[in-house]
Amino acid sequence: MMNKLNFLKPDRKNLNTYLYSGSFLFFIAIFDVFLSSFFKINITSFLPNLVSFLLPLILGILGLHLIRIEFSGIKNLDLLNKNINTNNFNATLTLIIIFAIIKSIAPVTSWFFIDANIAGDTKEACTGSGACWTYIKIWLRRFIYGMYPNELQWRINISFILLIALAFVGYFPSEKLRKFLTLYYVAIYPIIAFILIYYLISGGTFGLVWVETGAWGGLSLTFIVSFFCLIFCFPVGMFLALGRRSQLPTVRYISVGFIEFWRGVPLITVLFMSSVMFPMFLPEDFFMDKLVRVIIAISLFEAAYVAEVIRGGLQALPRGQYDAAKSLGMGYWKMHIFVILPQALKLVIPGIANTFLALVKDTPLIFVVGLLELVGMLNLAKTNPEWLGFAMEGYVFAAIIFWIICYAMSKYSYNLELKYKTDR
């Protein structure tokens, strides 16, 4: 005996009928959008314009309505219904999102790949309507190394490879050396990094030609600035956070004043001051490189933010932890190094990662003092008379590079969080 079909209220009886008719309608809807997006074919052109335009949506809603069967017994179908197909409104939103994705895939792929050009060496090679990757290809060296002389770029490469290799030292320590790891990363590694960059990239000694920092630029400068700012702002921020909670009024007021000052001014102003005002306060014959000044300025600026993030972690710790450490005879520094900071820093990994990501993305602002990192070089290239009109490609390129850097950092911070997770 055939059960009565009620299309307004699909249920488990006649499950297959509902399922097949629903999926059929749904796939017709998707197929219609797919054809119109990729092949510019409108299979419903015989209908009035508006109906033809809305048809996939209507069919899709009907289809999703039919497969919305409670407790169907099919795991994936239940999951689908629960998450994206709970009622007609959700079904509509789901469809609109699916259609938007399908619609956008076609133009995006054609701009990025199908109609794009990468061959040739001049602007004239770019004939397609898509992106002109030739522009990126030709300028790639400048985007990575800035104005650093081509024949000396091996110096940047070698120092970066060495720095990355040295950063991995922490993965193979023997038991004996393990306790020096923190010292290595906090003190020794930054010093090695500075020496490498000073002697190898800057040069001037050991028969290496001196390259002034004004010629540095591009992605390598982004890395150098971010790297040193991250390394410096963290300990400074940590001391400021401790200082702000200190019992000693002088230390506390200085910390509060410092933090509130740097948090209150825009970074761009700080950079201007570092290049324009700061030298005025220095003795005539004292010279400090503008890159160094910029790194100090950004580090102090970000340190104020890091300090407040760390202070949040310090405040989250129960007072009992301080009591216990004190009752065991630990003084201020021992208590903080072994008991308080390890716990507080662990709590604020997400906040620190946030600040660090913001720092990396703030580095383009150093253009105000004439240093051109990746985005700065893009702006320079885009105004080159030979290559006018390719700003879009440049910004897309920069966006992708920054996204990769930031995503890697956020993944790393997430790993750290998992690694140091302990339950209370």
Added chain:
Amino acid sequence: MSEQIIEMNEVNKWFDDFHVLKDINLTVAPKQKIVVCGPSGSGKSTLIRCINRLEVHQKGKIVVDGIELSEDTKNIEQIRAEVGMVFQQFNLFPHLSILDNCTLAPIWVKKTPKKKAEELALRELEKVQIQDQAKKFPGQLSGGQQQRAAIARALCMRPKIMLFDEPTSALDPEMIKEVLDAMVNLAKAGMTMIVVTHEMGFAKEVADEVIFMDEGMIVERANTKEFFANPKSDRTKVFLSQIL
């Protein structure tokens, strides 16, 4: 009176306007076990927290093991290393294993070599019967085990005095006994102990003297038998009738 290990003389303390401790006079001889009881808010915890200067007293004089408590930091760390404390909330360090909890202070405060500190810690953990939990983290232990670990941690500093601040109040009833057993054993081993607790059974078993506090004052101090059999003050009688 140099044979007294703790001497408190006219000690007063205020939290802002609130007078928590009023003219406290208290002497404790070595190896003496003293239980402090009283209604909540009577200043018991504040009193013992003053002994290792987790709270600072404003008036009067406290001398612990011949050293007077003052603003001098070096003194305080020295005294704290000699005075162990066990808290109501255990306050183990959650980021360190039980063994590391026990060795941290001996290694960094007393400069004991790591190997020796670990041996000592294992011995103390064995005494409270959780040596098999040494590699675990505090979060993985039950409340009773955590509190026993906290006792072991304090003992690893080889203290002369042990302070207990309501050590069983945060525990489930079935775990109270294991902690009290550990404390009884410690008392039998001859430790000087000051215990703030509501466990009157424990007081009867180990305490030499019981102190009753109310409203920041020591109302009554008597030896244990006398205290329970024959309380002098009316307030003590009311308190005892409520909790016994």
